[in-house]
Amino acid sequence: MHPAYEAAPLPANEEARNARVHRSGVMDVDQPDRWDIYVDLAKLITDCPVAYTGLLDEDRQFFLAQDFNGLIDATEVPRKMTLCQYALGSTAPTIVPDLREHEKLKNNPLVLEAPHWVFWGAYPLVTSDGLVLGTLCTVDYKPRVMSPEVVDRMVELASNMTLMITLQMEERGAVTERMSEVCRNLGREYPEMGLPELEGFLSLCAGNPVSKDTLGTLIGMGLAEKKGIGAELSAMGREVQGNQGLSAAMFRRKILAPKATLDVEDLFAMME
DSSP states (O other), rough: TTOOOOOOOOOOHHHHHHHHHHSSSOOTOHHHHHHHHHHHHHHHHHHSOOOOOOOOOOOOOEEEEEEESOOOOEEEEEEEEOSSGGGGSSSSSSEEEEESSSSGGGGGGHHSSSTOOOEEEEEEOOOTTOOEEEEEEEEESSSSOOOOHHHHHHHHHHHHHHHHHHHHHHHHHHHHHHHHHHHHHHHHHOOOOHHHHHHHHHHHHHTOOOHHHHHHHHTTTTSEEEEEEEEEOOOHHHHHHHTTOHHHHHIIIIIIIIOOOHHHHHHHHHOO
């Protein structure tokens, strides 16, 4: 940390905020196809050359997506070095027309040294219960003033991104809970079913192949049968599949392959 750059005061809800950040499941997860669109749209909306977005926990800021104009190559930075730590204490945007004139932010190394940031706009990623998970930011190398219309549009964009993070978190929780329930049910019904057999049965539910050894065990349990050169669930297996709500289409859609990207049309439709 630069000697003159002070750390921001911790938000009053810091403990709950950090807990939600970790629960989000997006820290340290590389998902460029999901988040790059927000950086691209932020640059388009504000006409700024730099944009980035990330979450902050107690120690660092992890970038979900970033376009630093080729001048910075990092996936995370220590929280104490960030500008964004100063945006965690408010659910409103933090717009700084000229960082060089800001009492505290002017001492950040990104301002004092290359790449010499000047304008900075931070739009918090705010949950429905008021927790700021991180920011969606735009930067310029010259002073800027954002019109109220542009600020409103950026707030909408940040809100949409927060919604996507929340939906992903809820989906992950629902899938985990559902799969735990399925595993408990199958364990009670088939005490001899170990992890390989469980994985094999779920693979067959999704229409995927299983290993020869696992298939033999599932056939012995009456849950699978050979079909040509492959295999499929037996009548008993299909009955268990139906009882557990594991139809092939649902299983592939909800468990194995939740949508990884957000179409541009989907994003703009949600922002209307």
